Amino acid sequence: MKLLPSLGLVLLLLAAPAPPRAQTQAPTRDQLAKDNKLFITLASKTLKWEEPAEPVRIAGPLYFVGTQGLGVYLITTSDGLVLINTGMPSSGPMIAASIRKLGFKPEDIKVLVTSHAHADHAGGIAYLKDLSGGKLAMMEADIASMEDGGKSDFHYGTDWKVMGFPAAKVDRVLRDGDTVKLGDIVLTALATPGHTRGDTTWTTTIVDGGKAYVVVWPDGMSVNPGYALAGHPSYPGIADDFRRTAARLELLKPDIWLVSHTERFDIEGKRTRAKTQGVAAWVDPEGYRRYIAAQRQAFEDEMNRELGVEGAVK
Numbered sequence: 001m002k003l004l005p006s007l008g009l010v011l012l013l014l015a016a017p018a019p020p021r022a023q024t025q026a027p028t029r030d031q032l033a034k035d036n037k038l039f040i041t042l043a044s045k046t047l048k049w050e051e052p053a054e055p056v057r058i059a060g061p062l063y064f065v066g067t068q069g070l071g072v073y074l075i076t077t078s079d080g081l082v083l084i085n086t087g088m089p090s091s092g093p094m095i096a097a098s099i100r101k102l103g104f105k106p107e108d109i110k111v112l113v114t115s116h117a118h119a120d121h122a123g124g125i126a127y128l129k130d131l132s133g134g135k136l137a138m139m140e141a142d143i144a145s146m147e148d149g150g151k152s153d154f155h156y157g158t159d160w161k162v163m164g165f166p167a168a169k170v171d172r173v174l175r176d177g178d179t180v181k182l183g184d185i186v187l188t189a190l191a192t193p194g195h196t197r198g199d200t201t202w203t204t205t206i207v208d209g210g211k212a213y214v215v216v217w218p219d220g221m222s223v224n225p226g227y228a229l230a231g232h233p234s235y236p237g238i239a240d241d242f243r244r245t246a247a248r249l250e251l252l253k254p255d256i257w258l259v260s261h262t263e264r265f266d267i268e269g270k271r272t273r274a275k276t277q278g279v280a281a282w283v284d285p286e287g288y289r290r291y292i293a294a295q296r297q298a299f300e301d302e303m304n305r306e307l308g309v310e311g312a313v314k
């Protein structure tokens with residue numbers, strides 16, 4: 001994962017004082033809560049999670065309608081609109097405005113899905129669901145968190161006042177491999193647990209200019225500060241899930257890949273090049289391969305750091 005230097009610094013500040021867990025006492029609950037608050041506050045500010053961005057067409061019926069830092073995606077179909085992710089709790093009105101700017105009506109959203117039930121992707125679901133009456137489909141293991149505003153999250157649950165978000169009712173329970181259909185669009189939900197238990201990688205095929213493109217929204221591999229991969233008390237088997245997810249993501253072969261955090265797939269470079277190159281600027285299979293490899297490496301580095309492996313990346 002290529003982080004902006006500024007977020008790298010944030011993570012460094014949080015991670016640096018913590019020596020390998022195996023050799024020290026576990027941090028106190030209060031310390032973790034403080035670290036979590038610092039992390040989300042700094043990440044939100046540094047990576048501009050809550051600043052509006054220009055919407056843009058990516059390919060065919062697929063559009064970016066997110067904030068500066070958060071990836072939110074709209075797909076138009078003959079039967080209404082599909083929304084993938086919603087940004088922070090404050091992002092709802094910005095996303096609605098971006099959809100209108102593109103000439104569509106947010107009231108026409110029929111289906112809402114998200115990569116996982118955290119405040120920075122599911123935060124605006126309640127607002128946009130209320131606005132549109134659209135139906136929310138979600139992977140089974142993230143439903144409790146979605147419906148109680150983050151209180152059931154394995155890591156942030158006890159800090160839900162810091163990391164929580166407006167709860168929303170889930171209308172459809174998804175299991176690995178389920179499809180969500182609207183009009184001529186079919187989205188497939190792949191269970192990619194790790195970052196959350198119900199983390200979901202979405203895939204679809206869209207057509208632009210008579211040509212079909214496989215689109216993937218990889219998710220599930222991000223290790224947040226304090227995740228305790230070597231043994232999280234609330235998520236036994238977390239490391240196994242991360243490894244299985246990495247193996248699964250490595251098998252996917254997208255033409256276009258999009259992420260819920262914009263700095264991870266060079267959205268700025270791609271949207272600039274798209275002005276002259278069109279859809280070709282978004283086609284980046286090699287970038288996907290590098291991204292997943294970097295995420296797997298970041299996971300293994302963190303495991304080694306936690307386990308106190310000699311020479312581990314600090």
Ligand SMILES: [Zn+2]
Binds near residue numbers: 116118195
């Ligand atoms: Zn998250």
